[in-house]
Amino acid sequence: MKPFISFENVSFKYAPEQPKPVLDRINLTVEEGSFVTVLGHNGSGKSTLAKHLNAILTPTEGKVYVDGIDTADEEKLFELRQRVGMVFQNPDNQIVATVVEEDVAFAPENLGVPPAEIRKRVDDALEAVGMSEYKEAASYHLSGGQKQRIAIAGVLAMMPKCIVLDEPTAMLDPQGRKEVMNTIRELNRKAGITIVMITHFMNEAIMADRVVVMDEGRIVLDGGPYEVFSHVEELKSVGLDVPQTTELIYLLKRAGVDIDKTVLTDEECADVLYGLLEGQR
Numbered sequence: 098m099k100p101f102i103s104f105e106n107v108s109f110k111y112a113p114e115q116p117k118p119v120l121d122r123i124n125l126t127v128e129e130g131s132f133v134t135v136l137g138h139n140g141s142g143k144s145t146l147a148k149h150l151n152a153i154l155t156p157t158e159g160k161v162y163v164d165g166i167d168t169a170d171e172e173k174l175f176e177l178r179q180r181v182g183m184v185f186q187n188p189d190n191q192i193v194a195t196v197v198e199e200d201v202a203f204a205p206e207n208l209g210v211p212p213a214e215i216r217k218r219v220d221d222a223l224e225a226v227g228m229s230e231y232k233e234a235a236s237y238h239l240s241g242g243q244k245q246r247i248a249i250a251g252v253l254a255m256m257p258k259c260i261v262l263d264e265p266t267a268m269l270d271p272q273g274r275k276e277v278m279n280t281i282r283e284l285n286r287k288a289g290i291t292i293v294m295i296t297h298f299m300n301e302a303i304m305a306d307r308v309v310v311m312d313e314g315r316i317v318l319d320g321g322p323y324e325v326f327s328h329v330e331e332l333k334s335v336g337l338d339v340p341q342t343t344e345l346i347y348l349l350k351r352a353g354v355d356i357d358k359t360v361l362t363d364e365e366c367a368d369v370l371y372g373l374l375e376g377q378r
């Protein structure tokens with residue numbers, strides 16, 4: 098299958114005098130329809146990487162292709178931005194209209210989409226994020242999680258193939274986080290939208306098909322969640338924590354307990370512990 102996103106030896110500096118590149122020879126491909134999370138400590142280059150996906154930034158060296166479009170090709174900028182939508186951390190900065198449905202209609206209106214088509218897109222987008230009943234609500238009255246879902250609906254109304262989310266749950270309470278994560282997962286599974294999501298939350302990272310770990314502008318680990326989280330020492334050495342359950346099982350293994358798998362969720366951890374206790378009876 099042709100990759101949807103492809104970074105070919107990409108390096109990036111914000112200014113020529115920066116001593117070290119912020120992205121350092123990145124090679125990365127993402128298949129269409131996949132769900133990738135990007136992890137890394139503060140300043141490792143995650144947001145810089147994300148901004149290369151819809152040409153907010155373009156490489157200092159190397160090439161980024163998205164759906165066959167060279168992101169440095171200015172003539173294709175409009176086409177590129179229709180295909181890749183971005184969602185950022187702060188929902189308040191992304192809401193532009195006071196009424197929910199007007200907010201969601203904003204981008205397609207600017208694109209000159211005919212009114213009947215806009216109506217359908219807005220309804221479909223609100224339905225997809227579970228916010229249909231709020232279409233006439235005042236956007237400033239919504240909770241953080243609801244606002245973020247409206248921001249996602251605004252992106253969906255552009256009918257993108259890919260959504261890039263830079264810490265979309267960082268400012269939300271646990272309920273809001275759950276709502277937004279469920280929405281993202283549904284968009285991936287049901288609508289087949291390619292998702293690239295930056296997060297600091299390990300329990301969110303493990304919902305993806307693939308986890309990419311960055312450190313100092315480079316990709317240091319890349320694989321399925323079970324594969325990546327089996328590298329407990331490497332993750333710690335780049336300043337990341339692993340899920341507590343993963344760590345517990347890892348410590349037991351290191352202490353000589355016979356366990357042959359990596360666990361990610363509480364349920365898997367409980368199963369392994371239960372199995373061990375059963376074995377001792």
Ligand SMILES: Nc1ncnc2c1ncn2[C@@H]1O[C@H](COP(=O)(O)OP(=O)(O)OP(=O)(O)O)[C@@H](O)[C@H]1O
Pocket residue numbers: 111112119137138139140141142143144145146
């Ligand atoms: N506009 C800018 N000009 C100069 N340097 C920048 C700029 N934005 C980011 N940087 C630097 O680039 C590096 C990577 O920043 P980036 O924001 O991509 O990291 P990040 O992994 O997203 O971090 P965080 O987890 O804090 O969001 C950092 O050293 C940062 O100081």
Ligand SMILES: [Mg+2]
Pocket residue numbers: 143144145263
């Ligand atoms: Mg960032």
